[in-house]
Amino acid sequence: MDFVQSLDPSKLVLAETILSFALSAFTAPPYNLPVFLFGTYAQENTEAVHSLQTFTGLLGASTLFDLVWMTRHEQNGFVRLLTIVILILKIPTFFAFGAALRQRGTHFGGLGGSDISGPTVWSMPGGFTSGGREGYQTVDEERPNPPSRPPAAGPPPPPDHKRPDQGSYQQV
Template sequence: MDFVQGLDPSKLVLFGTGFSFFLSGFTSPPYNLPIFLFGMYAQENADSAFLSLQTFTGLLAASVFYDVIWMIRHEQGQFITFLTILLLLLKIPTFLAFGLAARQRGAQFGGLGIRGNDISGPTVWAMPGGFSSTAGYQNVDDEIPPQPALRPAAPPSGPQAPVQAAAPGAYQSM
């Protein structure tokens, strides 16, 4: 882990951006340059756009698998294949450096709720209607306080006239 802490994420993403820009002139994966450009944005605005840093880290990890699939499906020269593999290998320390930077800012990866050594994580679900919250809700054992009447009750009305059945298809008014 000491090796990863010694890496500079800004230099890694800058080199990855330049390298993928150079490779974009040849037959290479077209998504590498946009991902690294997004990484430059995420690295520059890491304090205000924390979600961007986390998103870039996930995109970088996913692009490693797409690089392997892309190289299997597309033929290219040996030199360009070598450079594409070098870019693929550059993604590993970049991913580790950005993953560590995101984790130091409190990132949660995979939606598992694992933050550092906290295996329990946050509550995954809550009762509908806010029953898991105590604010504004009453416990089952509490007594119901008497509610003041907002308006006086209406006096009972007199006897009602019997309702006559209307002919089928006729309108009836009440």
């Protein structure tokens, strides 16, 4: 574990970004460069914990995608070697970013439990939340009795189809 903590995530993601950029002119996984560019942003932005969690998840998923991608696409020797180097570098980068998440006081969703009751990104429309919103009523609140209406006078009389001046439809 000391080995992982001694790794510098910024240097790892920078090296992988440079390698992915160099491979972008050849037949190589097209998703690696955007993932590593996002990782550069997530690593440098100290307030973006959710971005760091997202990048760590994308990095783990892209490792599996690399294995599938390499079995389905042909590459020449040097490009394949660099793709394998990126794949191998993703493993310590994943663990280094996991350690960086722990240092920032959070964790990756599946690596140490998840907080389902944590902050939400959205709220349900109509005020169906526990705190309620302005102008909306929550589910738990008591509803006041609706104002009483006078009873209806009964069904309306049937329309007289013999008069053409009544309504816009005429009987043919």
